[in-house]
Amino acid sequence: MPSVVRYLLLALALIAVTPASASAEWRRAESQHFIVYSDGSERSLRDYSAKLERFHGLLRARFGGPAQDDTRKLPVYLVADARALRIAQPQLPEGIAGYYMASENDIFAILIRGKDDDLLLHEYTHHFMANVGQGRLPGWFSEGLAEYYATATVSTAGAASFGLPNPGRQYRLQQGRWLPMEQLLRAQGSFDIESEAGRGMYYAQSWALTHWLLADQTRARALGVYLNAVGAGRDPVEAWQASFGIAPDALEAQLKSYTRGRLFYSELNIPPITPEITVSTLTPAWDTVILPLINARSPRPEETNGPALLETSRTNAARFPNDALALVALGRAERRWGDSVAGETALTRALEIEPTNVEGLLQMADIVEERSDLASSEAEIDRERGLAADLLRRALEAEPKDYRVHADLARLRRGAEDYPTEQDLITWAMAVRYAPQVMSIRGDAAVAMLQGERYEEAIVLLTPIVNDPHGGPGVQQARTLLALAAQRRAAAGLD
Incomplete structure (x- = not known):
């Protein structure tokens, strides 16, 4: 479910970015589809990584699709407690045990172990x-399906159970006022x-409706008819009554x-x-650097405590002057x-220590591109x-599957006279x-496809934005672009 973000008092934010006094050893576990980081035991780290791989196997068995062996592995961070979690995101309300974020800066999940x-x-x-x-699912079914599989278990032998009861959702359904x-x-x-x-x-209702539909083969078949109708643009209520009566x-x-x-x-x-x-053991700097760094990567600068993070980063870099992570x-x-200038100096030093540090290379590329915007001649810009x-x-050579690198390469070309080329x-x-x-990268890609008269590709890219159950500022713009793409496709006689 989407993370809920609220402002806290400045004092709390200052406390949140202060590293813990006790040093912990961080480890990194890499498997086929995940990279899991933890300051807990190696045994628990291995067990959790295996659990995630088994869950991936269940979803693959149920939904098919590409093998996903050539996709970017999802980073997952496991922390000890709520205090550690709030170093990464001070604005989380009480009771939240973790969150998932997909932004231009990173895609990752972080949660309290256990x-x-x-x-x-x-x-x-x-x-x-x-x-x-799957970008054409109605919002309720997208969330209901995620809730349906959230309680799944998969044993080491491959015995999977899913659609298990969700006590929290059941309680809300019994006690709350239904929509x-x-x-x-x-x-x-x-x-x-x-x-x-x-x-x-x-x-809760999305979970209940999904559970009810998938509990009966006849209803499940009718669901397929309904989803196709909604995906084709039919009114959701009319499609429901036509499909289920x-x-x-x-x-x-x-x-x-x-229920x-x-x-x-x-x-x-x-x-x-x-x-x-x-499994590999990470440098000592990880214990004090990684969680404030996750905070600093937040795509919402107004929701982070910049001065406190800056002071923390300076302290960490002074403590670990030869650690690439601390310098980045x-x-x-x-x-x-x-x-x-100090930022560029730190990044230059980080790349001397670790020339293949992708985040350092991305930031240095940003610095150089910003410099080109201030250049006084075409030769200097080039x-x-x-x-x-x-x-x-x-x-890109260091990490061919890092979407940030591909997106930055494409954006760097946007000012060229021949943009967009094939x-x-x-x-x-x-x-x-x-x-x-x-979604913002999908939107930028869709604009490029429109410019390149690739209308069908633009529509495919925009549809998940329009149907994104978490919403966001790009939804209305995506609707406008989607209508424009459909109009131009029709005008080109491609319908």
């Missing part, structure tokens, strides 16, 4: 479905619901009766999954809240942009391939 694993399984279901191209079912069917996502209590009911009011009564009874779940035997997991963190903080492109090519469109397509969850 608490609310359902949260990550919910978000990973969204993450997985984006990778298999009108017509509102649920029409809502694009939880952001369409005004009250916090209403948003909680949106998730049930009015929204009658549906509410059926769901209430269903009060005994809920069944599904079982499936998938091939046993024994993932290959490589300092470079980011200086560029964002401090002295840009030289600086060429340097930026060289830095990005180094980053290669530019391929670069945008690669950025989306490795980060279909980042």
